[in-house]
Amino acid sequence: MYSLTNARLFDGTRMLPRTHSVTIDGNSIIAIDAAVGGETIDLGGMTLMPGMISCHFHADFLLFKLEKYFAGEQVGKEMPPGVLMAMGVRQCGVLLESGFTGYIGASASNNIDASLKIAIAEGVIPGPRIRACSRAVGTTADFNDSKKWWQVFTQPGLDIRADGPEEIRKVVREEIRCGAETIKIFPGGGHGIPSQLRNMSREEMEMVVRTAHERGAKVRAHIGHKDLILECIEMGLDIIDHGDGVDEECIDAMAKAGTYWVPSQVYSKVALELGWAHPGDDHLYQKVRRMLPIAQKAGVKILIGDDYGGVTRDFLPDDPLDHQIGNYGREFAFYGEIEGLDPSDILSWGTKNAGEALLGEDNGKVGVVETGAFADLIVVDGDPLADMSILAKPQEHLKAVIRDGMMVIDRMPSQEKRPSNFSRRRQAFFA
Ligand SMILES: [Zn+2]
Missing domain, CATH: 3.20.20.140 (Metal-dependent hydrolases)
Structure with missing residues (x-):
């Protein structure tokens, strides 16, 4: 179990006000803004959103x-x-x-x-x-x-x-x-x-x-x-x-x-x-x-x-x-140029809507940051709704990729220690 704290949160539909913490256990999100123990990673105000x-x-x-x-x-x-x-x-x-x-x-x-x-x-x-x-x-x-x-x-x-x-x-x-x-x-x-x-x-x-x-x-x-x-x-x-x-x-x-x-x-x-x-x-x-x-x-x-x-x-x-x-990721800014479309709507096309289409009705949730949803998440340095083009610049803005609860890409500023359940074997693919 570990928590990502001090995160701006796009939940698949909108950017929530203030910062939040999200707790992950196994392959799922088990709590939002609830102190349930485990180790913590301070995101320093970066954006946490569905992959x-x-x-x-x-x-x-x-x-x-x-x-x-x-x-x-x-x-x-x-x-x-x-x-x-x-x-x-x-x-x-x-x-x-x-x-x-x-x-x-x-x-x-x-x-x-x-x-x-x-x-x-x-x-x-x-x-x-x-x-x-x-x-x-x-x-x-x-x-x-x-x-x-x-x-x-x-x-x-x-x-x-x-x-x-x-x-x-x-x-x-x-x-x-x-x-x-x-x-x-x-x-x-x-x-x-x-x-x-x-x-x-x-x-x-x-x-x-x-x-x-x-x-x-x-x-x-x-x-x-x-x-x-x-x-x-x-x-x-x-x-x-x-x-x-x-x-x-x-x-x-x-x-x-x-x-x-x-x-x-x-x-x-x-x-x-x-x-x-x-x-x-x-x-x-x-x-x-x-x-x-x-x-x-x-x-x-x-x-x-x-x-x-x-x-x-x-x-x-x-x-x-x-x-x-x-x-x-260029698609978001590409559609963002169309008058009458809101950036949060366009981002939901590739997160909430996409997650529903991927899993169907009875197979759990993905593409959202909700308690009970699968922990497929990314950490983005910046606000993707203010500037959707950052979603096309992962080398600069993508700081972490979490898939099924495991951090498969980790470029966050070094922490004193990483939660022990991250897979070293998988990380090695993207060192
Ligand atoms: Zn085709």
Whole structure:
């Protein structure tokens, strides 16, 4: 047991007045502002907040060359499973070093999310809390299957295709058997994929949602077109990815159904800057920015996260979508530029909302600083609500990362002694 004292506290929703103490025992927060004994670490007025959580994360994207994707060539996702897993291990380190203690997978090849989760639970590597995603579930001749059929072009571990409700049901159950807690589907294009055609029938989509929910899994969908967004919300889909066509009608439906929305507009901005955008994309980008404050006000549960690894550093000198330390945290200041959004709301997208989406309803709480919640926390030198850009500068501002109660990164000014239950073995990874 130990307490972090004299801390400014962002609890996942707001910055509380004055300073506070938070007591951690095992992997949980057991008390706030209550003297329950144990050793103490004085934070000297630094900010204690939930570890951030990236909610659209591809652990195995790193060398994914989008310009080749558009040209129908090998894109860099066809690597051997072991290489892709190495990318996942690397990305877990980048997340922790960036102050991100969790991620929600948005498709992973070769069961990599589920495997990372086991490796972390077994203490093989330090890493974030993970909600594991399936492979990308699609259908024959959908846009992920539209390359020249007479050439060899496969991403064997990544994409899985099935046609008709019965085949789809089997695929969903097999993904769940292999550890998927979220099923990723591609009902239609948009957001970088030019096709706006329907790629899954209504019956197929309904089967995915029903089968996943029966087994406690969530469903997320890459989706841009308004009609398909409304259809997905109506059938109980959990997370809308991208949602470039979101308008007031969609917002109303999402708010009523409790659907999460990952706007992922960093990719859209990069695509516009690099000239990869399709006609109308600039209009959609501006429209999503107008919709975000309306969605926040309506109570839509918006999430942080984007398609990191989807471009390479060959294109932009300081590529915002590269998996580099600090990049994930840029999203807060990026959305903070939008008029009508409050910094505390945006920070809750990557903490409280994200924690709810990661764990679901009955598996405990994360992404908040509350008694009983899991102790996935970070210490930030500065006020992230006054200047959100500090969340993208972990080398300067991130002073500690606590994962499941254990300090996996510790850069705080030296104390006389550290609580004895911190794992020396894990600290050694980030010395
Ligand atoms: Zn994605």
